[in-house]
Amino acid sequence: MTLHHAHPWDVTPKEAVQIQRELAPLVREEPLDFDAVRTVAGLDVSVRGDRVRAAIVVLDVRDDLRVVDQAIWEGPVAFPYVPGLLSFREVPAILPALEQLQAPPDVYMLDAQGRAHPRRFGLACHLGVLLNAPALGVAKTILVGRHEPLDEDKGAAAPLVHKGETVGLALRTRARVKPVYVSVGHRMELRDAGRLALRLAVKYKLPQPTHLAHRLSYKGEL
């Protein structure tokens, strides 16, 4: 995989914001060709003390979500947690983990926001633009935006709106369970992201890719 818009990571929060403003216009919302999607990678990063551990789990969506590849990378914390600047903390750990994969996944699913971000450039957008690949964010809580109440059944959804703009989707992946917040990362439309998240949420609230990636980064194994 090639980095299309490489930039320094050893930056100050102020410089990070500037980088986001420069890259945000590069996010492309276009129809996703589902026929070209065979593998979906779930990515997550856990933090323990002063160490971070990035984990990736690749599933084959045409073979009953079978796990076909996985990778882990551990290293020192390189950036503090600042709401809105999560990518500068996690991407530096995700990139080296990606290098361990046998092949580039067709879609990247992040445990974070995509366009549902103050500057429309959450972690899912950042990674998607860097790799120039389809990406989406599936977050457990809201960073920005509001939405109308959802029905209690599985599949219930409502637009996530911020400053008059639909930036994501509040989606109930399991009946009577708190919804997840889906948003576009890169090279797909919101409806595509919603369909993907709902279709891959077969056993838990979180879609299988991010659910497994979370387990792998947290426990160190599946």
Added chain:
DNA sequence: GCGACAG
């Protein structure tokens, strides 16, 4: 100035 605030 006062809250809100992905992981």
Added chain:
DNA sequence: ATCTTGTCGC
């Protein structure tokens, strides 16, 4: 995110 046991409900 992380610190952490049991407990209520489908």
